Amino acid sequence: MHSTVGCYVHIPFCVRKCAYCDFNSYSGYTGGHVERYVRALTQEIRRSPRLTPPPHRGTPGGGGAGRPVDTVFFGGGTPTAIPATDEADLLRTVRETLPVTPDAEITTEANPGTMDVAQLEVLRAAGFNRISFGVQSFDAGLLQTLDRIHSAEEAKNAVRAARAASFGNVSLDLMFALPRQTLAQWRDTLEQALALETDHLSLYSLIVEEGTGFWTLRQKGRLPLPDEDTAAEMYQMAIDAAQGAGYAQYEISNFARPGRECRHNLHYWRNDPYHGFGCGAVAYLDGARRMNLKSPARYAEAVETGGDLTFSSETLTREETMAETMMLGLRLTQEGVDCARFTARFGADPRDLYACEIETFVRRGLLEVCGDHLRLTPRGVFLANDVMMAFI
Numbered sequence: 405m406h407s408t409v410g411c412y413v414h415i416p417f418c419v420r421k422c423a424y425c426d427f428n429s430y431s432g433y434t435g436g437h438v439e440r441y442v443r444a445l446t447q448e449i450r451r452s453p454r455l456t457p458p459p460h461r462g463t464p465g466g467g468g469a470g471r472p473v474d475t476v477f478f479g480g481g482t483p484t485a486i487p488a489t490d491e492a493d494l495l496r497t498v499r500e501t502l503p504v505t506p507d508a509e510i511t512t513e514a515n516p517g518t519m520d521v522a523q524l525e526v527l528r529a530a531g532f533n534r535i536s537f538g539v540q541s542f543d544a545g546l547l548q549t550l551d552r553i554h555s556a557e558e559a560k561n562a563v564r565a566a567r568a569a570s571f572g573n574v575s576l577d578l579m580f581a582l583p584r585q586t587l588a589q590w591r592d593t594l595e596q597a598l599a600l601e602t603d604h605l606s607l608y609s610l611i612v613e614e615g616t617g618f619w620t621l622r623q624k625g626r627l628p629l630p631d632e633d634t635a636a637e638m639y640q641m642a643i644d645a646a647q648g649a650g651y652a653q654y655e656i657s658n659f660a661r662p663g664r665e666c667r668h669n670l671h672y673w674r675n676d677p678y679h680g681f682g683c684g685a686v687a688y689l690d691g692a693r694r695m696n697l698k699s700p701a702r703y704a705e706a707v708e709t710g711g712d713l714t715f716s717s718e719t720l721t722r723e724e725t726m727a728e729t730m731m732l733g734l735r736l737t738q739e740g741v742d743c744a745r746f747t748a749r750f751g752a753d754p755r756d757l758y759a760c761e762i763e764t765f766v767r768r769g770l771l772e773v774c775g776d777h778l779r780l781t782p783r784g785v786f787l788a789n790d791v792m793m794a795f796i
Contacts, residue, residue, distance in 0.1 A: 408474035410671035411502060413494060414682030415483040416700050422551040423617030424610060428684030428698050429481040442490045444704035449497045449681050473502045475668035476510045484514040488523040492530030509534055509667040516562035517554030524569035534573040535566050542596040543589050546582050563600045573664060575604035581635040582610055584628050590638045594645045603664040607642040608657050609635055656735050656788055673736050675729040692719045726750055730795040740779025761794050
């Protein structure tokens with residue numbers, strides 16, 4: 405069923421850990437630790453191609469381990485916190501190990517405060533053709549609240565530098581519903597982002613995750629967040645602004661110029677298989693989901709000694725995989741759940757499997773059936789969690 409799969413490579417290092425971040429990322433690691441990690445990551449990629457034959461139709465998770473790789477995504481952390489030459493070498497290792505297609509989308513995440521044209525040219529020459537900048541805001545005060553290390557002007561300069569280095573596919577990440585953020589501040593950030601005319605925008609509402617600095621502040625009553633109505637108004641403002649500037653909303657939080665949808669993330673939302681390399685990285689192959697050890701040091705030691713890299717693993721049942729495919733697919737606001745694709749994968753039509761749930765949400769005006777596609781309505785997008793969780 406899956407003609408191609410994705411590949412994720414994790415770089416866990418950051419110059420500074422942001423107060424809102426719950427990703428597997430670490431600050432304070434110096435040259436020797438970084439070099440050790442890069443060596444271990446290179447070894448893991450070389451040793452772990454997992455090139456097994458794809459299973460038959462209906463197998464939970466589908467096949468994919470031996471399929472061509474059409475997306476490679478370097479995430480973090482901040483991949484550009486390591487030398488650009490190291491990123492280039494890691495990408496070369498991926499290409500030497502896995503069957504990466506000639507037209508693959510190859511992305512690196514980047515912090516605007518860690519980039520210059522020379523680094524970008526190294527990455528572009530190595531084969532990276534898409535870059536995603538974690539800007540989050542163009543408001544100086546909010547950038548300080550978020551512990552970002554860049555200024556608004558540095559973010560703009562980073563986008564210009566990427567264009568100068570011949571990156572033809574540039575994305576920005578922005579956040580709303582931030583502490584003390586006003587509608588006017590959010591409107592100003594959107595206007596400054598749209599003026600840069602990037603190819604893709606990811607516009608996320610802040611979620612305060614347990615274990616983060618923001619979580620601690622909220623527990624102490626020291627995190628003044630906008631109320632739900634204001635957050636919803638910010639979200640609608642984002643949709644209107646992006647669509648008004650020619651971006652199509654193809655996923656709940658993501659907007660793209662025609663043909664610039666993030667192909668790597670589409671693998672996740674379609675519940676396709678993918679490789680995962682690095683500490684805390686997740687791989688989803690042959691129906692099994694496996695997460696690597698999270699600590700960079702423990703991960704490196706396990707690679708060096710030939711030990712077990714597994715932090716956790718699970719093999720999903722057919723029913724669990726179908727439910728996840730429904731939940732993830734409904735994030736895609738245009739495509740939704742492709743019922744023909746679902747039927748080909750599982751041998752069952754979701755419109756029959758989940759007839760009661762679908763009928764309930766269609767009647768409430770939150771879901772719609774458009775040919776072979778089941779998707780959220782514009783109103784349903786605002787209540788997406790309620791709809792998606794009904795299928796789990």
